[in-house]
Amino acid sequence: MLVTILGLVQLCLIWPVFPLFGSPDPFIFGFPLNVAWVILMVLIAFVALLTFFVLEHRGKNN
Amino acid sequence: MADWIIVLSICGVYLLITLIMGIIPGLKVSHSTTGYVAGDRSMNVLVLYFVIGASIFSSFAFLGGPGWAYSRGVAALYIIAYGAVGMVPLYFFGPKARALGEKYGFVTQAELLEDRFNSKWLSGLMAVLTITVLIPYLTLQMKGAGIIINTISEGMIPIWLGAAIAYLVVVIYVFFSGVMGVGWTNTFQGVFMLVIAWFLGIYLPKALYGGIGPMFEQLVNSDFKQAMTAPGLDASGQPWDWWTFSSAVIVSVLGFSMWPHFFMKAFAAKSDRAMKLTIVLYPTFQIFLVPILIIGFSAVNAFPGVTPADSILPYVLLNMELPVVLIGLVCAGALAASMSSGDAIVHAAASIGVRDGLTKIPAVQSWLQSGDHERRLIRIGVIVISLIAYYFAVFSKTDIVSLLLGAYGGIAQLFPIMFALFYWPRANGKGALAGLVGGILVTLLFLNNPELKPIPMHEGMYGLIINVILLIGVSLATQPENEDRIKRYTSF
Numbered sequence: 001m002l003v004t005i006l007g008l009v010q011l012c013l014i015w016p017v018f019p020l021f022g023s024p025d026p027f028i029f030g031f032p033l034n035v036a037w038v039i040l041m042v043l044i045a046f047v048a049l050l051t052f053f054v055l056e057h058r059g060k061n062n
Numbered sequence: 063m064a065d066w067i068i069v070l071s072i073c074g075v076y077l078l079i080t081l082i083m084g085i086i087p088g089l090k091v092s093h094s095t096t097g098y099v100a101g102d103r104s105m106n107v108l109v110l111y112f113v114i115g116a117s118i119f120s121s122f123a124f125l126g127g128p129g130w131a132y133s134r135g136v137a138a139l140y141i142i143a144y145g146a147v148g149m150v151p152l153y154f155f156g157p158k159a160r161a162l163g164e165k166y167g168f169v170t171q172a173e174l175l176e177d178r179f180n181s182k183w184l185s186g187l188m189a190v191l192t193i194t195v196l197i198p199y200l201t202l203q204m205k206g207a208g209i210i211i212n213t214i215s216e217g218m219i220p221i222w223l224g225a226a227i228a229y230l231v232v233v234i235y236v237f238f239s240g241v242m243g244v245g246w247t248n249t250f251q252g253v254f255m256l257v258i259a260w261f262l263g264i265y266l267p268k269a270l271y272g273g274i275g276p277m278f279e280q281l282v283n284s285d286f287k288q289a290m291t292a293p294g295l296d297a298s299g300q301p302w303d304w305w306t307f308s309s310a311v312i313v314s315v316l317g318f319s320m321w322p323h324f325f326m327k328a329f330a331a332k333s334d335r336a337m338k339l340t341i342v343l344y345p346t347f348q349i350f351l352v353p354i355l356i357i358g359f360s361a362v363n364a365f366p367g368v369t370p371a372d373s374i375l376p377y378v379l380l381n382m383e384l385p386v387v388l389i390g391l392v393c394a395g396a397l398a399a400s401m402s403s404g405d406a407i408v409h410a411a412a413s414i415g416v417r418d419g420l421t422k423i424p425a426v427q428s429w430l431q432s433g434d435h436e437r438r439l440i441r442i443g444v445i446v447i448s449l450i451a452y453y454f455a456v457f458s459k460t461d462i463v464s465l466l467l468g469a470y471g472g473i474a475q476l477f478p479i480m481f482a483l484f485y486w487p488r489a490n491g492k493g494a495l496a497g498l499v500g501g502i503l504v505t506l507l508f509l510n511n512p513e514l515k516p517i518p519m520h521e522g523m524y525g526l527i528i529n530v531i532l533l534i535g536v537s538l539a540t541q542p543e544n545e546d547r548i549k550r551y552t553s554f
Contacts, residue, residue: 006147010315013143022292024136024282030275032282034292038139039352042146046345049153053342057335058428 002052009045011039065386069214072390073397074256077231080401083250084235087242095436099169099413100329102354103160109245109333110340113406114149114324114345116252120199124255124396125206125372133371135281135289137302138355144311145348153341157334158484159325162550171325171480172418178483178551180543181491183420187498188476190321190417195409197451197468202227203404204455205418209395213376214393219516222456228397232405233448237441241330242403243445245355250358251398256350258395263353266360266378277360286362306518309318313522317474323410325480408451410441468509471522475501478530482537487548493537501529 011017024032031039091097091104105113115124126373130138159174168174175181204225212225219227235243262289264274271277282290287297293307319325331337361374363491368377375396379389419429430436455461475498505525508515515524542548 006150006257008312010147013146014311015304018143018308019304024287024290025277027275027278028492030273032136032278032290034136034290035139035278035352038142038146039349042142042345042348045146045150046342046505049342049345053338 007047009041012041066216068386069390073394076394080247081231084243084247085238087246088239091242093434096380098437101242104332105330106332107339111343112249112252113245116124116248116402117406119255119399124399127354128358128375129371131355132361132374135294136292142351143303144314148315149341149344151319153338156328156337159328160331163329169329170414170417171322179494184495185418189414190412193411196407200404200407200424200451201454203400207400210393210396225455232401236405236409244409248402251402255395255398258351258392259350263356270364309519309523313474313520314470316477317470320473320476323406338366367471384438408444408447411447418444442506471505472502474531475524475525478533487552488542489537490543492540495531497529497533500532501525504528
């Protein structure tokens with residue numbers, strides 16, 4: 001599951017998904033779309049990893 | 063007092079703090095190879111996070127990152143695009159490597175390979191590959207440090223002396239403290255660099271354009287619009303193509319965690335939790351590349367025509383009439399970027415060269431493994447490797463950048479083999495060796511003859527395809543490894 005999510009995140013950062021968000025327009029919070037897209041993907045990767053880590057760890061404590 | 067003396071004094075204070083922080087932890091670790099190479103397997107999350115994060119924040123990030131943004135626009139997003147997920151393989155490999163290291167005494171990646179695949183050749187090949195790619199990497203860091211000190215002293219301190227001063231500090235603390243010296247200095251340097259990067263990334267657009275949004279708007283509405291459309295421009299200034307961008311990202315994702323100076327840190331981790339949490343937190347370090355790129359973007363319209371693009375950060379600093387103390391802090395930050403990568407590299411190269419290279423020579427093996435000869439020799443290796451890199455940085459005319467360009471393609475060839483090591487019991491030594499050798503040769507072939515490529519993909523991709531075919535084909539065609547051996551690696 002984690003590998004699938006992170007694989008999808010990576011796919012979003014290369015062809016064929018990234019070109020869909022490759023234009024600088026529109027601007028999002030002052031950043032061009034392509035820059036904002038890459039930042040969003042890093043954040044998603046972080047949240048996914050953190051969620052799995054917390055779940056896995058909680059399981060071990062029980 | 064001349065401004066440059068104040069700036070240099072700030073860098074001097076920074077170097078002194080780094081030296082002290084590097085020497086203290088060496089007093090605590092044991093006088094053994096495990097202590098020197100893997101810090102007695104005692105690194106906590108804080109230190110591991112900064113060791114891995116700050117090692118990546120090299121001269122390339124501080125000088126090359128803004129340079130890419132300045133000359134190639136959003137092509138610079140490539141650096142973030144591969145780092146987002148690039149460390150994740152260590153989330154899975156790291157704890158396994160750590161557990162095996164603790165059980166069997168491994169402290170390097172090659173020792174894992176040698177044991178699982180029952181092949182001394184693999185370990186020797188790893189030692190050669192590692193040193194071949196790490197020395198040019200170290201050379202670039204040294205050059206970066208020399209250039210920074212030379213620029214801020216207004217040419218009063220030559221590059222050779224600047225590089226020598228910064229790296230004398232590195233050699234002293236790596237010699238004395240080993241990996242724990244790398245760890246604690248990287249924590250200090252990491253925090254320092256992050257503060258500087260964020261400050262500049264917010265301050266420069268604000269001072270020059272009134273904010274980050276107005277800066278980007280101006281870029282998109284100028285001649286730079288093409289560069290602001292993904293995937294940006296290539297090195298010659300033409301629009302980059304998606305094939306090359308995507309394949310370069312994939313090769314870098316696979317190679318990223320395979321760099322020996324990162325992978326080896328799995329053996330230094332205190333616990334599985336520390337190792338995993340470090341990887342979980344790593345994307346937060348990746349976000350810090352955003353202000354670094356903004357530094358380059360901010361200079362596009364404000365300072366057009368600066369060459370080489372890599373000098374854009376020092377150029378902006380010297381031309382913006384910033385307070386002199388601030389310039390000093392930024393220069394110290396750039397030195398931190400160079401040194402926090404250089405220390406990890408020289409430590410890894412010396413450890414691997416001795417542990418996986420010299421120790422395998424039967425004539426010296428028993429002598430090395432008695433007493434603390436091995437640790438002493440690694441320390442000497444730290445000095446020797448630094449001197450070799452220093453020679454290339456200062457005296458040699460060899461084109462090291464091209465060597466480094468090939469490095470990622472070469473390092474990525476380790477990925478299929480490390481993956482098979484943990485997850486494919488049928489893989490054997492012959493298959494691993496054939497895959498690695500074949501992959502490296504194909505990468506080198508296309509690196510040196512790009513006109514032979516059927517489609518414009520990164521040469522490492524071609525290497526990986528051949529690598530996987532050979533790994534699978536040769537393994538299936540030959541005898542599997544002994545079952546007890548396999549069990550050690552699959553019983554998790």
